[in-house]
């Protein structure tokens with residue numbers, strides 16, 4: 396899932412300042428914590444209160460989309476609303492991918508209500524970064540623990556000289572050193588140490604140079 400954090404309300408108010416009629420759209424897709432129709436309605440109320448206190452006009456309509464990052468779903472959901480009414484702007488409660496999808500479809504200003512943080516998973520009460528979409532997955536050689544997303548230096552051939560008592564030198568020794576964790580995991584499995592000692596070729600950054608497109612991926616079958 397994609398992990399996001401709400402933008403400060405003051406930033407949202409400032410972005411929307413020039414606009415009087417706004418469509419606020421939630422997204423029910425994969426991002427966490429979820430911000431669908433309920434959050435869209437709440438955001439509309441907050442903006443309304445602020446505008447009222449300032450004696451400024453404001454009108455909003457709210458909706459939610461199953462996945463804003465899917466152009467077909469977004470168009471079919473928003474068509475009935477946007478065919479009927481005109482809006483000065485759209486405020487999107489989706490991640491940055493959803494915001495850009497909406498902005499690509501509609502020729503009106505689209506603003507983000509979230510800061511998009513990372514791709515991660517929910518472990519207990521926390522969301523933790525798990526994958527940096529490097530384009531050349533190493534999990535099969537690292538005990539299922541990603542060194543790109545979990546090592547502060549994204550090293551691929553074992554730890555740097557910095558860890559102390561299993562903690563990473565980056566960030567004042569608060570986080571576990573990813574490579575010590577990978578070692579512990581592999582060491583507990585048959586053949587794991589061989590995998591740990593295996594030399595991995597330097598990262599091929601061409602595989603993750605932006606912007607990427609799925610149609611450009613070459614599938615090699617040997």
Ligand code: SF4
Nearest residue numbers: 526527529532533541
């Ligand atoms: S190695 Fe890490 S960053 Fe690369 S694809 Fe696998 S999980 Fe994602």
Ligand code: SF4
Nearest residue numbers: 546554555563572573
């Ligand atoms: S201490 Fe471990 S996690 Fe931190 S940068 Fe070095 S190898 Fe990576």
